[in-house]
Amino acid sequence: MTANLLDFDAEGLTAWFAQQGEKPFRARQVLRWMHQSGADDFHGMSDIAKSLREKLLATATIAAAPLISDKLSDDGTRKFLFDVGSGNAVETVFIPEADRGTLCVSSQAGCALECAFCSTGRQGFNRNLSTAEIIGQLWQANRVLKNNPHDERVISNVVMMGMGEPLANFDNLIPALRLMLDDHAYGLSRRRVTVSTSGIVPAIDRLAQACPVALAVSLHAPTDGLRDKLVPINRKYPLAELMAACQRYLHHAPRDFITFEYVMLDGVNDRDADARALLHLVRDVPCKFNLIPFNPFPDSGFRRSPADRVRHFAAILIDAGIVTTTRKTRGEDIDAACGQLAGQVNDKSRRLVRAAMARSDVSTRANLHP
Ligand code: SAH
Numbered sequence: 001m002t003a004n005l006l007d008f009d010a011e012g013l014t015a016w017f018a019q020q021g022e023k024p025f026r027a028r029q030v031l032r033w034m035h036q037s038g039a040d041d042f043h044g045m046s047d048i049a050k051s052l053r054e055k056l057l058a059t060a061t062i063a064a065a066p067l068i069s070d071k072l073s074d075d076g077t078r079k080f081l082f083d084v085g086s087g088n089a090v091e092t093v094f095i096p097e098a099d100r101g102t103l104c105v106s107s108q109a110g111c112a113l114e115c116a117f118c119s120t121g122r123q124g125f126n127r128n129l130s131t132a133e134i135i136g137q138l139w140q141a142n143r144v145l146k147n148n149p150h151d152e153r154v155i156s157n158v159v160m161m162g163m164g165e166p167l168a169n170f171d172n173l174i175p176a177l178r179l180m181l182d183d184h185a186y187g188l189s190r191r192r193v194t195v196s197t198s199g200i201v202p203a204i205d206r207l208a209q210a211c212p213v214a215l216a217v218s219l220h221a222p223t224d225g226l227r228d229k230l231v232p233i234n235r236k237y238p239l240a241e242l243m244a245a246c247q248r249y250l251h252h253a254p255r256d257f258i259t260f261e262y263v264m265l266d267g268v269n270d271r272d273a274d275a276r277a278l279l280h281l282v283r284d285v286p287c288k289f290n291l292i293p294f295n296p297f298p299d300s301g302f303r304r305s306p307a308d309r310v311r312h313f314a315a316i317l318i319d320a321g322i323v324t325t326t327r328k329t330r331g332e333d334i335d336a337a338c339g340q341l342a343g344q345v346n347d348k349s350r351r352l353v354r355a356a357m358a359r360s361d362v363s364t365r366a367n368l369h370p
């Protein structure tokens, strides 16, 4: 069977090369070609003997999910849509800022956790992405951004805040995270790679052992009663357990705080009393808060808190000494804002896929009709 070499982190690739009777340094060379030079085939790997290149051509591929569309927002945010087969697509968002470029990466097609205010959750769960499909988003975005001579922006940070719950796809996530950190691949520091979770407690502990990167926890409510409704996984792992897991994680984390994300829903979780209850909840967890004004989608049933309310809520947290930021909404015009990612395939992208299928040998691949 042909191996997709994007599925392997350094250790996995070394093991695969060993199976082929090849030395570990070959794995490092190929890793650099793939992830640093963006190679998508073996022909150009000039420091690798021709005989090995031919062997690789016969036994391996370098295959990310096909890029279907690439949209640029007025504010510079860029949204990539990838075909992951069987009518599913996932989205990746590049967010340029003055001092950094952040790539927001998806971990699943859909999500099973059904948070009430999330468009991905509304769509239901399709499947876990493979390691190649997760790291392939970074690989492909890098290739596209580097190929633009008018655009010097680079990816300096990765946040696992796209579609899906990363810690529900643990085994495929970890090799992808390791590639992000690997000096022979993307070489990002642990502080610049963030996993965002809705709070799968045992997996937070496993992440601390397997690959401790920065952690963001989607809190969204100060009490179990409300959180049970907004973030249903809370019924399984209630707030007291979640706070204890955050404290344990801090022993391993690359930063000395946890980031709590808090979506601001008008009249639901944005009262002064909610802010004060939050202060009580997190009293033993060194943390920062990131308030996210709710991003609407059709039939969500929620409204965004007014800007004044968000400012007032933030002020209560700040007055108590908690660093609190409010997330700027970016890329709204292309539906790329947090919680709006639904992997929607628009008519133009459908046409592109049909054209690609007509052109080549991909006609057996599942089509993209939703
Ligand atoms: N599943 C993970 C990561 C993906 S969601 C998680 O839940 O943490 C990334 C962030 O966007 C989470 O904090 C999520 O709660 C938030 N979010 C979801 N829907 C949103 C919406 N409609 N408006 C604003 N933020 C939203």
Ligand code: SF4
Binding pocket: 111, 112, 113, 114, 115, 118, 119, 120, 121, 122, 162, 163, 164, 165, 198, 218
């Ligand atoms: Fe899944 Fe996160 Fe959306 Fe909840 S907020 S449904 S965990 S993607």
